[in-house]
Amino acid sequence: MHVDVLIIGGGVIGCAIARQLTRYRLRVALLEREVEVGFGASKANSGIIHGGHHTAADTLKGRLEWAGNQLWDALCAELGFGFKRTGELTVALSPEEAPTLEQLLRNGEAKGIAGLEIWDRERTLATEPNLTPNVVAALYAPATGVVNPYEACFGLAESAVRNSLHLMTGSPVVGLAALEDGWLVRTPDSEITTRFVINAAGLYADRVADLAGVRTFSIHPRKGEEYLLDKRLRGLVQRVIFPCPTPVSKGILVIPTFDGTIMVGPTAHSTEDRADRTTTAAGGDEVFAAVQQLAPGISARDCIAEFAGLRAVADGGDFVIGPTAKRGFINVAGIQSPGLTAAPAIAVMVTEILHDEGLPLILKDDFAPTLPKPVHFASLSTAAQIALAAKERRYSRLVCRCETVTEGEVVDAIARGARTLDGVKFRTRAGMGRCQGGFCTARCMEVLARELSIPFTAVTKHGGASWIVRERNEELP
Ligand SMILES: Cc1cc2nc3c(=O)[nH]c(=O)nc-3n(C[C@H](O)[C@H](O)[C@H](O)COP(=O)(O)OP(=O)(O)OC[C@H]3O[C@@H](n4cnc5c(N)ncnc54)[C@H](O)[C@@H]3O)c2cc1C
Structure with a gap:
């Protein structure tokens, strides 16, 4: 196969770039190591579209954060994922912290961010009555939002595929060789030639750069643990609540997610282990101790x-985006927070870089920006639910009781790309409720096995060896 642009990595960055490029008359391929897109950092984050004032204006991430923030409304209107502008309060809990709010305000205003306001204690508590009475003042930022990051990633990939992206999942890039006018890219089962390579491999971007012989940076993983709370606490806060930031992190937050549950976190600890996605007792203690300072009504028992x-x-902490010493190889690396926020702006920037590097960009006449809206049974009126269930029997069979998800929605999710239990869960919410899949796991597995024509024992949680059940081994005692 030969393409004009080959993207390595199907996180939100790779998918946003892919979708942006499919607006043009180009042959574009995306290679993702995992069985589905979005299974890296893009699924495991706080889901905040940051307001732009937390990062310095003289960094690349500082510029792209605010530029990206402003592109999310249009993206959501086209792709239909969960997104809303909740606004944000950064709270000072002592007079000593108050100057930090002034600093953040000046930082935001220098970037031209409108609507930032410092609120006094009374106004803060009148607006968010469940915050600690110890609050001294707060910075209000209306442009902050929350998004379902996995839905955004799936939507970007699906839209790109509908606009002719060649998406290859389960395809780790294992070799890269420079050609006279482009690159030869190897996976264990294929070879593709391309004029341009985009390295959007997240945690492994330094290793991919190594394969190409253009490594100029290292990736240093920084782990963040997040805790989701029961729906009992829905409405505890309406806005994203930040403490005053520290030098390494924006702090541990209280996040009213798009779906209404409250999430608390993340921690921020460096680790050498790129595969360590464990949560820890110490991490949980750190998170709950921190958020109880902000909102005392939160308890670890609600998790x-x-x-x-x-x-x-990446070294230096900023995004690493741009061409390299070898023609046609472009890094989009070191995309730590606020990478989700910045993703649409990064996609525009990378398209401009490709153009500057000599790629002709001719807009397609038939680019289809929107996606068909999936059925979300739980949010239909009772009359609409009854009518749909009568018309199509699959919507009369409940798969997930906690979140009221029907078999019809699971079948639809599979048709749109879900291959695993997590793929179904993050597209439909089956398994995200109070019982955490105790009821629906087997039902989702049955539907996956039937629709994908695979044995029940071949269904996995997220690909690889993450099987749920095994064949009975008669030889076992
Ligand atoms: C705890 C936490 C909280 C965060 N909160 C926020 C937030 O609230 N707001 C915000 O804006 N940002 C946030 N972020 C940052 C945001 O999640 C990331 O910036 C963003 O997801 C990065 O996307 P990505 O596509 O670069 O990486 P990833 O999503 O990790 O994607 C990289 C992909 O490359 C693939 N890959 C790797 N090597 C290869 C290979 N050799 N061949 C093929 N594929 C390969 C991987 O499998 C992976 O799917 C947070 C991050 C964390 C960890």
């Missing part, structure tokens, strides 16, 4: 699920 993600921090 229904926990996960960890790894930020891909």
Whole structure:
């Protein structure tokens, strides 16, 4: 196969770039190591579209954060993922912290961010009554939002595929060789030639750069643990709540997710292990101790699920985006937070770089920006639910009781790319509720096995060896 641009890595960055490039008359391929897109950091983050004022204006990530923030409304209107602008409060809990709010305000205003306001204690508590009475003041930022990051990633990939992206999942790049006018890219089962390579391999971007012989940076993983709370706490806060930031992190936050549950986290600890997605007792203690300072009504006993993600921090801490010493190889690396926020702006920037490097960009006449809206049974009126269930029997069979997800929605998710239990879960919410899959796991597995024509024992949680059940081994005692 020969393409014009080959993207390595199907996280939100690779998928956003792919979708942006499919607007043009180009042959574009994306190679993703995992069985589905979005299974790296892009699924395991805080889901915040940051307001732009937390990062310095003289960094690349500082510029792309605010530029990206402003592109999310249009993206959401086209692709239909969960996104809303909740606004944010960064709270000072002592008079000593108050100057930090002023500093963040000046930082935001220098970038032209409108609507930032410092609120006094009374206004803060009148607006968010469940915050600690110890609050001294807060910085209000209206442009901050929350997004379902996995839905955004799936939507970007699906839209790109509908616009002729050649998506190859389960395809780790294992070799790269420079050609006279392009690159030969190897996976264990294929070879592709391309004029341009985009390295969007997240935590492994330094290793991919090594394969190409253009490594100029290292990735230092920084783990973040997150804790999801029971729906009992829905509405505890309306806005994303930040403490005053520290030098390494924006701090541990209280996040009202798009779906209504409250999430708390993340921690920020460096690790050598690029595969360590464990949560820890110490991490949980750190998170709950921190958020109880902000909102004392939160208790660790409300936790229904926990996960960890790894930020891909490059030397120096900034994003590493641009051409390299070898023609046609472009890095999009070190995309730590606020990489999700910046993703749409990064996609525009990379397209401009490709153009500057000599790739002709001719817009397609038939680019289809929108996706068909999936059925979300739980949010239909009772009358609409009854009508749909009567018309199509699959919508009359409930798969997930906690989140009211029907078999029809699971079948639809599989048709749109889900190959695993996590793929179904993150597209439909089956398994995300209070019982965390206790009821629906076997049902989802049955539907996956039937629709993908694979044995029940071949269904995995997220690909590889993450099987749920095994064949009975008669030889075992
Ligand atoms: C705990 C945490 C909280 C965060 N919160 C926020 C937030 O609230 N807001 C925000 O803006 N940002 C946040 N971020 C940052 C954000 O999640 C990342 O910036 C973003 O997801 C990076 O996307 P990516 O595509 O670069 O990486 P990834 O999603 O990791 O994608 C890289 C992909 O490359 C693939 N890959 C690797 N090697 C190869 C290979 N050899 N061949 C093929 N494929 C390969 C991987 O499998 C992976 O799918 C957070 C991050 C973490 C960890």
